[in-house]
Amino acid sequence: MKIVFMGTPDFAVNPLNALIENGYEVTGVFTQPDKPVGRKAILTPPPVKAVAENAGIPVFQPNSLKDGAGVKILEELNPDIVVVVAYGKILPSDFLHYPKYGCINIHGSILPEYRGAAPIQRCVLNGEKYAGVTSMQMDEGLDTGDMLFVEKTEIGENETSGELFDRLAVMGADLLIKTLKAIENGDVHPKKQDDSKSTYAAMLDKSMCNIDWSNPAAVVHNTIRGLDPWPVAQTTLGGKKLKLFGSRLGCEEGGGKPGEIKLTKNSFSVFCGDGKCVTVNEVQYEGKKRMKALDFFRGYHLEDGTLLQ
RNA sequence: CGCGGAGUAGAGCAGCUUGGUAGCUCGUCGGGCUCAUAACCCGGAGGUCAUGUGGUUCAAAUCCCAUCUCCGCAA
Numbered sequence: 484m485k486i487v488f489m490g491t492p493d494f495a496v497n498p499l500n501a502l503i504e505n506g507y508e509v510t511g512v513f514t515q516p517d518k519p520v521g522r523k524a525i526l527t528p529p530p531v532k533a534v535a536e537n538a539g540i541p542v543f544q545p546n547s548l549k550d551g552a553g554v555k556i557l558e559e560l561n562p563d564i565v566v567v568v569a570y571g572k573i574l575p576s577d578f579l580h581y582p583k584y585g586c587i588n589i590h591g592s593i594l595p596e597y598r599g600a601a602p603i604q605r606c607v608l609n610g611e612k613y614a615g616v617t618s619m620q621m622d623e624g625l626d627t628g629d630m631l632f633v634e635k636t637e638i639g640e641n642e643t644s645g646e647l648f649d650r651l652a653v654m655g656a657d658l659l660i661k662t663l664k665a666i667e668n669g670d671v672h673p674k675k676q677d678d679s680k681s682t683y684a685a686m687l688d689k690s691m692c693n694i695d696w697s698n699p700a701a702v703v704h705n706t707i708r709g710l711d712p713w714p715v716a717q718t719t720l721g722g723k724k725l726k727l728f729g730s731r732l733g734c735e736e737g738g739g740k741p742g743e744i745k746l747t748k749n750s751f752s753v754f755c756g757d758g759k760c761v762t763v764n765e766v767q768y769e770g771k772k773r774m775k776a777l778d779f780f781r782g783y784h785l786e787d788g789t790l791l792q
Numbered sequence: 793c794g795c796g797g798a799g800u801a802g803a804g805c806a807g808c809u810u811g812g813u814a815g816c817u818c819g820u821c822g823g824g825c826u827c828a829u830a831a832c833c834c835g836g837a838g839g840u841c842a843u844g845u846g847g848u849u850c851a852a853a854u855c856c857c858a859u860c861u862c863c864g865c866a867a
Contacts, residue, residue: 524867723797724864748830769864770797774804781817782805 484667487562487582488540489513491529494652495568498589499534501656502566507663509540511560513553515571516544553578564666566659567621576623584666586621589655591648593617593633595681598626603651604644605684608709610701614638614647616655618662620673627681629673631662641704641731643711687714694718694727696742696791700759704730707763718742718791720768720783725791728773729764742790751776753791 486507488499491514502509512535520527535542543556554577557565564584567574569591579586592602593615606614615635619628634654638647665671687710694703694716707716707730717726739745739754746752752760767773768783 519867522863522866726864767863770862771804772798772863778804778818781803784805784817 484508484564484663485510485560485562486663487511487513487557487560487565488531488535488568489565489570489574490531490568491515491571492569493530494591494648494655495531495570496534497652497656498566498568498659499531501660503538505660509535509538510562511541511543511556513543513545513556513570516546548572548578549575551577554581557581564663566663568655568659573625574621579621579623587631587662587666588619588621588626588628589659589662590617590619590626591651591655592684593635594619594626594630595676595678597684598681599684600686602684603648604687604709606638607642607644607647608705610705611638614651616651616658618658627676627678629675631665631671631673632658634658641708641729643708643729645712689714692717694791696753697756699757700732700755700761703753703755703761704732707761715767720789720791723769725769726767726773727763728766730761731764733760733762740790742792744785744789744791746780746785749777751780 484507486502486509488495488502488509489512490496490499499509499512512531514529514531514535517526517528517532519525532542532544541560545552545556547553553575557578562582564582565578565586567586567588574586590598590602591614592598592606593613594617597605603614613635615633617633618631619626620631622628634657636650636654662671691706692710692714694706696703696718698706707727710716711728715726715728717724719725733745733750733752739758739760741754741756743754744751745754745760750762751766752762754760763776765773766776766779768779771779
């Protein structure tokens with residue numbers, strides 16, 4: 484079975500490695516063009532590219548697959564199937580139907596819920612109890628193809644998007660192998676998605692990072708862990724930004740105004756709109772390194788009544 | 793040359809403006825109190841103040857210059 488793999492971020496690295504380790508013949512890898520990253524705007528290759536090059540697999544980074552450009556490459560690689568994991572571009576119809584078995588995709592949610600760009604983070608942000616990965620036979624729509632297999636997992640009470648991401652990446656790799664084996668054996672039973680139950684997980688952006696302390700503690704908690712490790716929840720202290728990483732629901736008793744800080748010997752908590760508070764593990768103040776919240780407040784002298792905004 | 797913050801004890805900070813004895817909150821070690829403790833009391837160790845055998849000065853953590861590193865914004 485000749486395979487062409489398409490993927491870009493860390494999430495796609497595990498599935499690609501799984502293909503290689505299981506002895507599949509990967510004849511080519513598609514990934515996004517290198518992009519400038521960081522303060523110095525250094526041109527950085529996507530994570531998938533490094534893995535592919537290490538394995539000696541030809542890498543393609545076309546800007547567009549339209550107008551037959553993608554198919555042209557496929558003609559050379561001659562795959563039986565194309566595996567897509569978080570590639571980041573829409574595949575045109577002629578591309579989708581070129582390989583014998585078409586294109587299959589691993590998506591980071593339990594379809595038809597959370598179609599789209601940021602399913603994992605949206606699950607955490609919404610306080611979902613379960614997350615999962617789905618393999619599907621791709622069609623022209625956005626994550627609308629017929630479902631092949633689904634794996635579910637429980638989301639931890641304090642689990643961050645990043646942690647869930649890592650777990651689902653492993654599950655996604657296993658699911659991919661399972662799906663490929665089933666296809667090879669002709670043992671697949673595609674299932675249509677129930678479009679009426681579909682939801683869309685829009686991409687995250689920095690405009691949603693500022694915490695509204697008048698929300699209930701549970702909502703604030705979900706926001707902090709859902710935006711960790713990117714783009715990171717933030718609030719304002721002394722006119723400067725304070726990023727918050729990792730949280731858990733704290734004390735039950737009320738008594739504080741929203742945004743009021745409660746420091747104890749071994750915890751940093753903030754009161755929310757419902758009178759309960761959220762305990763934050765790590766913070767990063769503007770111009771400072773990320774550090775444990777307690778370390779930060781050992782050096783930052785709070786005045787009474789200071790509120791986070 | 794995109795804008796800005798920062799490097800001082802194991803951790804987090806103050807001190808720099810107006811040069812002149814190394815300070816705070818913790819941790820750590822020893823002792824005390826206590827049924828007990830993450831609590832409290834007493835005491836100790838630990839720093840060439842990022843680097844430059846740099847400049848100014850009687851004297852530099854502090855003023856000037858250069859370099860390195862970390863971080864926020866923007867992309």
